[in-house]
Amino acid sequence: MGSSLKSAQFLIESRLRDAATGNSDACYDLGIVFSTGSNGVGIDLIEAHKWFNLAAVAGHHEAQYCRAEIADDMTARDIAEAQRQARALLNQSMHRAA
Template sequence: MARLDLGSYGLVESAAEGGAPDALFQLGLIYCAGRDVDLDLVQAHKWFNLAALRGNEDARRYRLEISREMSKKDIASAQKLAREWIATH
Protein backbone atom coordinates (compact mmCIF):
# COMPACT_ATOMS: atom_id res chain seq x y z
CA MET A 1 0.00 0.00 0.00
CA ALA A 2 1.33 3.43 -0.91
CA ARG A 3 1.72 5.89 1.93
CA LEU A 4 1.86 9.63 1.79
CA ASP A 5 5.10 10.67 3.42
CA LEU A 6 4.45 14.34 3.91
CA GLY A 7 6.49 15.93 6.66
CA SER A 8 4.19 18.83 7.26
CA TYR A 9 0.93 18.60 9.15
CA GLY A 10 -0.59 21.23 6.86
CA LEU A 11 0.16 19.24 3.72
CA VAL A 12 -1.33 16.09 5.18
CA GLU A 13 -4.39 17.99 6.39
CA SER A 14 -4.88 19.45 2.92
CA ALA A 15 -4.63 16.01 1.34
CA ALA A 16 -7.08 14.60 3.90
CA GLU A 17 -9.69 17.20 3.02
CA GLY A 18 -10.35 15.20 -0.14
CA GLY A 19 -10.86 12.04 1.90
CA ALA A 20 -7.77 10.17 0.69
CA PRO A 21 -7.48 7.12 2.98
CA ASP A 22 -3.69 7.33 3.28
CA ALA A 23 -3.82 11.03 4.18
CA LEU A 24 -6.51 10.36 6.80
CA PHE A 25 -4.33 7.56 8.18
CA GLN A 26 -1.30 9.87 8.30
CA LEU A 27 -3.31 12.40 10.32
CA GLY A 28 -4.14 9.61 12.76
CA LEU A 29 -0.44 8.83 13.09
CA ILE A 30 0.39 12.50 13.62
CA TYR A 31 -2.09 12.81 16.49
CA CYS A 32 -1.23 9.39 17.91
CA ALA A 33 2.46 10.26 18.10
CA GLY A 34 2.08 13.95 18.89
CA ARG A 35 4.15 14.86 15.83
CA ASP A 36 3.76 18.58 15.00
CA VAL A 37 0.62 18.64 17.24
CA ASP A 38 -0.23 17.79 20.83
CA LEU A 39 -0.77 14.06 21.35
CA ASP A 40 -4.54 13.54 21.15
CA LEU A 41 -5.97 10.03 21.05
CA VAL A 42 -9.51 11.31 20.41
CA GLN A 43 -8.33 13.05 17.23
CA ALA A 44 -6.15 10.07 16.31
CA HIS A 45 -9.13 7.71 16.68
CA LYS A 46 -11.27 10.03 14.55
CA TRP A 47 -8.74 10.06 11.70
CA PHE A 48 -8.08 6.31 11.94
CA ASN A 49 -11.84 5.71 11.89
CA LEU A 50 -12.27 7.82 8.76
CA ALA A 51 -9.34 6.10 7.04
CA ALA A 52 -10.72 2.68 8.02
CA LEU A 53 -14.12 3.58 6.59
CA ARG A 54 -12.33 4.26 3.30
CA GLY A 55 -10.60 0.88 3.32
CA ASN A 56 -7.26 1.49 5.05
CA GLU A 57 -6.55 -1.78 6.92
CA ASP A 58 -3.67 -0.31 8.95
CA ALA A 59 -6.06 2.33 10.28
CA ARG A 60 -8.39 -0.41 11.52
CA ARG A 61 -5.58 -1.98 13.54
CA TYR A 62 -4.34 1.33 14.95
CA ARG A 63 -7.88 2.39 15.87
CA LEU A 64 -8.36 -0.84 17.82
CA GLU A 65 -4.99 -0.51 19.50
CA ILE A 66 -5.49 3.05 20.75
CA SER A 67 -9.10 2.39 21.76
CA ARG A 68 -7.73 0.07 24.45
CA GLU A 69 -6.13 3.14 26.05
CA MET A 70 -9.23 5.33 25.76
CA SER A 71 -12.34 5.71 27.89
CA LYS A 72 -15.75 4.95 26.42
CA LYS A 73 -16.50 8.67 26.63
CA ASP A 74 -13.40 9.51 24.59
CA ILE A 75 -14.27 6.88 21.96
CA ALA A 76 -17.80 8.27 21.72
CA SER A 77 -16.34 11.77 21.26
CA ALA A 78 -14.03 10.52 18.50
CA GLN A 79 -16.90 8.81 16.73
CA LYS A 80 -19.00 11.98 16.95
CA LEU A 81 -16.15 14.01 15.47
CA ALA A 82 -15.83 11.50 12.63
CA ARG A 83 -19.55 11.73 11.87
CA GLU A 84 -19.34 15.52 11.87
CA TRP A 85 -16.37 15.41 9.49
CA ILE A 86 -18.26 13.11 7.13
CA ALA A 87 -21.27 15.43 7.19
CA THR A 88 -19.15 18.38 6.07
CA HIS A 89 -16.95 16.61 3.51
Protein backbone atom coordinates in the same frame (compact mmCIF):
# COMPACT_ATOMS: atom_id res chain seq x y z
CA MET B 1 14.71 24.91 14.82
CA GLY B 2 12.16 27.36 13.42
CA SER B 3 12.66 25.78 10.00
CA SER B 4 11.80 22.28 11.22
CA LEU B 5 8.68 23.61 12.96
CA LYS B 6 7.59 25.28 9.71
CA SER B 7 8.22 22.04 7.84
CA ALA B 8 6.13 20.14 10.38
CA GLN B 9 3.31 22.68 10.12
CA PHE B 10 3.43 22.47 6.32
CA LEU B 11 3.24 18.67 6.50
CA ILE B 12 0.21 18.78 8.81
CA GLU B 13 -1.56 21.39 6.68
CA SER B 14 -0.81 19.39 3.53
CA ARG B 15 -2.20 16.19 5.04
CA LEU B 16 -5.29 18.06 6.30
CA ARG B 17 -5.95 19.34 2.77
CA ASP B 18 -5.52 15.85 1.34
CA ALA B 19 -7.72 14.33 4.07
CA ALA B 20 -10.46 16.84 3.24
CA THR B 21 -10.62 15.32 -0.25
CA GLY B 22 -11.11 11.84 1.21
CA ASN B 23 -7.50 10.63 0.86
CA SER B 24 -7.35 7.65 3.24
CA ASP B 25 -3.54 7.72 3.40
CA ALA B 26 -3.66 11.35 4.56
CA CYS B 27 -6.23 10.45 7.23
CA TYR B 28 -4.01 7.56 8.36
CA ASP B 29 -0.95 9.84 8.47
CA LEU B 30 -2.86 12.31 10.65
CA GLY B 31 -3.87 9.47 12.96
CA ILE B 32 -0.19 8.55 13.30
CA VAL B 33 0.79 12.15 14.00
CA PHE B 34 -1.81 12.60 16.75
CA SER B 35 -1.29 9.17 18.30
CA THR B 36 2.48 9.58 18.56
CA GLY B 37 2.75 13.31 19.12
CA SER B 38 5.07 13.76 16.16
CA ASN B 39 5.66 16.76 13.89
CA GLY B 40 5.27 19.29 16.69
CA VAL B 41 1.80 18.06 17.63
CA GLY B 42 0.92 16.83 21.09
CA ILE B 43 -0.59 13.38 21.62
CA ASP B 44 -4.37 13.58 21.23
CA LEU B 45 -6.03 10.16 21.18
CA ILE B 46 -9.48 11.55 20.35
CA GLU B 47 -8.07 13.31 17.29
CA ALA B 48 -6.02 10.23 16.37
CA HIS B 49 -9.03 7.92 16.67
CA LYS B 50 -11.07 10.30 14.51
CA TRP B 51 -8.49 10.24 11.70
CA PHE B 52 -7.90 6.48 11.96
CA ASN B 53 -11.68 5.99 11.86
CA LEU B 54 -12.02 8.09 8.69
CA ALA B 55 -9.18 6.18 7.04
CA ALA B 56 -10.68 2.84 8.12
CA VAL B 57 -14.10 3.77 6.72
CA ALA B 58 -12.34 4.45 3.41
CA GLY B 59 -10.86 0.93 3.50
CA HIS B 60 -7.41 1.58 4.97
CA HIS B 61 -6.64 -1.72 6.74
CA GLU B 62 -3.68 -0.48 8.80
CA ALA B 63 -5.90 2.32 10.15
CA GLN B 64 -8.40 -0.26 11.38
CA TYR B 65 -5.67 -1.92 13.42
CA CYS B 66 -4.33 1.39 14.78
CA ARG B 67 -7.82 2.57 15.72
CA ALA B 68 -8.35 -0.60 17.74
CA GLU B 69 -4.95 -0.25 19.40
CA ILE B 70 -5.48 3.29 20.66
CA ALA B 71 -9.08 2.55 21.67
CA ASP B 72 -7.62 0.33 24.40
CA ASP B 73 -6.17 3.48 26.00
CA MET B 74 -9.35 5.57 25.69
CA THR B 75 -12.53 5.88 27.72
CA ALA B 76 -15.91 5.08 26.15
CA ARG B 77 -16.69 8.80 26.31
CA ASP B 78 -13.48 9.65 24.42
CA ILE B 79 -14.27 7.07 21.72
CA ALA B 80 -17.82 8.41 21.38
CA GLU B 81 -16.45 11.94 20.96
CA ALA B 82 -13.96 10.80 18.31
CA GLN B 83 -16.76 9.03 16.44
CA ARG B 84 -18.97 12.12 16.66
CA GLN B 85 -16.19 14.26 15.19
CA ALA B 86 -15.56 11.75 12.41
CA ARG B 87 -19.27 11.69 11.51
CA ALA B 88 -19.35 15.48 11.45
CA LEU B 89 -16.44 15.55 8.98
CA LEU B 90 -18.09 12.90 6.81
CA ASN B 91 -21.32 14.93 6.77
CA GLN B 92 -19.43 18.08 5.79
CA SER B 93 -17.73 16.19 2.96
CA MET B 94 -21.06 14.86 1.68
CA HIS B 95 -22.62 18.33 1.71
CA ARG B 96 -19.65 19.79 -0.20
CA ALA B 97 -19.91 17.02 -2.80
CA ALA B 98 -23.64 17.60 -3.34
